C-alpha cells in the first residue's frame with residue numbers, strides 16, 4: 001500500500017506522443033498523468049495499439065514525448081540532452097523486452113556483465129556480480145552457454161540478470177513473458193516479484209498476461225492513449241497463488257482488463 005510519505009519515482013504530466021506517418025499525424029498518447037512511487041510494482045495493460053510500449057519507451061528515455069513532462073527521481077527528461085538521457089538511463093533503468101536482444105556470440109555470463117563493461121568498469125569487478133545474478137535467476141549451471149544453447153525461458157532470465165547488473169532503481173519490462181509457455185512464464189513472474197520484494201526495485205511491466213497482471217498491487221489500463229483505469233489492491237497474496245488461481249480469481253472480479 002502506498003502511504004502519503006511515499007516518494008514518487010516517475011511522474012508523467014500531460015504526456016502526449018504523436019508520430020508522423022505518411023503525411024498524417026497519429027496521436028498515440030493523448031494526455032497521460034500518472035505517478036509511480038519508489039518500490040511499486042505496476043502492471044500496464046490494455047488492447048493492442050493502446051500505447052503501452054510507447055509509454056514505456058518514453059518513461060525509459062528511449063523515445064521523446066511530443067508534449068508534457070516526465071520526471072524520473074525529480075529529473076526532467078523532456079529538456080535533457082541526449083548524452084544526459086543516456087547517462088540517466090545507464091545509471092537508473094534496466095530493461096527487459098519481449099525479445100531478449102542477447103548478443104549471440106557471447107555466453108550468458110558475458111551478456112550479463114556487458115552493461116558494466118560498456119560503462120567502463122572492469123571485467124574483474126563485474127564478473128562476480130554477473131555470476132551472483134545468474135545464480136539468483138537459477139542459471140548457475142548455464143553461465144557458459146551462448147544464447148543459442150539456452151531455452152527461451154533461460155534466455156529471458158539472462159536478460160533479466162543483465163537488466164539488474166548495474167542495480168537499477170527502475171526496471172521496465174515490455175511483455176517479458178510474451179514468448180514463453182505458461183509454466184515458464186510463471187517462473188519468470190516469481191522472479192519479478194522476488195526482485196521487487198528483496199531489492200525494492202520499482203518495476204513497471206507491460207503485459208497481456210492475465211496472471212502476471214493479476215499478481216500486481218497496481219494495474220493501469222490504457223485505452224486509446226489515455227489512462228482508462230488505475231487500480232490498487234492491498235492484497236499481495238495473489239502473487240504466490242499460482243497462475244490458474246489468479247486467473248480464476250480475476251475472472252470472477254472482472255477488475256483487471258487484460259486485452
Ligand SMILES: Nc1ncnc2c1ncn2[C@@H]1O[C@H](COP(=O)(O)OP(=O)(O)OP(=O)(O)O)[C@@H](O)[C@H]1O
Nearest residue numbers: 019020021026028047048049050051052053054055
Ligand atoms: N514509430 C511509429 N510510427 C508510427 N506509428 C507508430 C510508431 N510506433 C507506434 N506506432 C503506432 O502507435 C500505436 C501504439 O503503439 P504501441 O506499440 O505503443 O502499442 P501497444 O499498446 O504496445 O500495443 P501491443 O499490445 O500490440 O504491443 C499503434 O497504433 C502503432 O501502430
Ligand SMILES: [Mg+2]
Nearest residue numbers: 052053054174
Ligand atoms: Mg507493445
